[in-house]
Amino acid sequence: MDTQIDNGPGAASAFIQLAPGETITSESGAMIAMNGCQISTTTHKRKSGNIFGGLKRMLGGESFFMNHYTAYNEGGEVWLATTLAGDMAEVNVEAGTKIVVQSGSYVASEDGVEVNLDWQGFKSLFAKEGLFWINLSGSGKAIINSFGAIYTIDCDGEYIVDTGHIVAFEETLSFKLSKAGKSWLSSILGGEGLVCKFSGTGRIWVQSHHASNFGHSLGPLLRPRKQ
Amino acid sequence: MSTEEYEYAEEQPTSDMDYHFDCKPDFSFLTVQIPANETLKVEASAMATMDTNIKMKTKLKGGLGRFLTGENLFVNEFTAENGPGEIGIAPGAPGDMEHVHLSGSSIFLQNSAFVCASMGIDVETKWQGFMKGFFSGEGLFLIKCSGEGDLWFSTYGAMIPIDVDGEYTVDNNFIVAFEDTLEYSVGSVGGYKSLFFSEGLVCHFQGKGRLWIQTRQCPAFAGWLHPFRPVKSKN
Secondary structure, three states: OEEEEEOOOOOOEEEEEEOOOOEEEEEOOOEEEEEOEEEEEEEEEOOOOHHHHHHHHHHOOOEEEEEEEEEOOOOEEEEEEOOOOEOEEEEEEOOOOOEEEEHHHEEEEEOOEEEEOOOOOOOOOOHHHOOOEEEEEEOEEEEEEOOEOEEEEEEEEEEEEEHHHEEEEEOOOEEEEEEOOOOHHHHHHOOOOEEEEEEEEEEEEEEOOOHHHHHHHHHHHOOOEOO | OOOOOOOOOOOOOOOOOEEEEEOOOOOOEEEEEEOOOOEEEEEOOOEEEEOOOEEEEEEEEOHHHHHHOOOOEEEEEEEEOOOOEEEEEOOOOOEOEEEEEEEEEEEEEEHHHEEEEEOOEEEEOOOOOHHHHHOOOOOOOEEEEEEEEEEEEEOOEOEEEEEEEEEEEEEHHHEEEEEOOEEEEEEEOOOOOOOOOOOOEEEEEEEEEEEEEEOOOHHHHHHHHHHHOOEOOOO
16 A cells, blocks of 8 residues: 555544555544545454453444455555544554554554454453553555644663553564552542653654543543433 | 646635635635625524625525424524625635636535525425435435526535546545536445444435535534533433
8 A cells, every 4th residue: 555644643544555455454433534445344343351341341342444455457545544643653564573552543544454453461441431441464555644743763771651542563573561659649630640660672653642541531521421 | 537736716616706715624604795785695593793784685505395304494684784794604605615606507515515605596396306415325415506606515525526528436425516517316336334323325426516515514523522521410
């Protein structure tokens, strides 16, 4: 896929051109417009149960819809959108290295990239907000989006990132979650209050703003929901 | 099928009124210089600042019928009395803005995209063929702007113009505006799934003309916000 990302960091969009017969996959709801492609949808079942109870309610089942765009003979083009006001970036998934991406940040990927929805590393982090973690493997390009701007940190040693700011990272890094403050009180009152300490060598994609904090600041102002 | 390379025009194209944009594409703000004794019609609540010699009158466009459908277009008319006046306009949603000058042709706009127009522009909420958009597509409430004059419209997110020559398919939630030289039909695409709670309706365009799309949609934002809403207590 030939990607052009414009209008970042606040209102990014991706314009993708496909060669005849080429297929890309994207999360449902991301497509703005398209021409010259056949679209199909697959439903990805998630193997694990309980933790994603909240997610299950949000999505109405333990599944996640993906659209696949295959260009016809003249080639095709697809425009993709972000969910929140933010940026987009293209990442290269290389054979042998896996990239972990926050589910809200996955936008699209080439056919050679395998999208696995059951990454267990961060388990229930943000699960009640409908987020889970995706593992990208194989070889090819993928597009991620963010809340706010995206910037990359090439970790070589150690680096601490607040969990709400993690967009994606290479699985060559080891990580350890710990509470940000000295007490659990600040962690509970502040939402997650967790930071992730990465160590080793690898790239981390970070977003400038914390989506959950934004959600929590708006939540009390909105009408209550039934469940 | 072809899409020309797009470059934002830095110079204003022909317009009867002087204007300029600031803070595109994230927080677009429009400033218009209304000539003496002329009037600008502006979407209600969009006026941010204005000179003291500008006077305002409120109108409900489209009459009672439109009010009942739930789609309102409250329009305020701002007239510069005894001299020219400057008015600053900000639409409700943070995003982009565009200007077109119409001379006889028409543009269809998503209802929420209308920002302001000079008096020579007729804003119609019903026209022949209006049923196509209204009844066959969920949420595709179009208004038709035609006549002679300036029109400004806005988006949620950034705006991208596409010069269609052949066909193009756009998800209903991302359509902003299109020229009347394009044929359009609302429907679904086999195999396409949009947001979980959305109908997944798209609009197929055919012909030759310009189409404007936006880079974000409100339903996706609302869907993302849903888990953050407080849960109703049972008592």
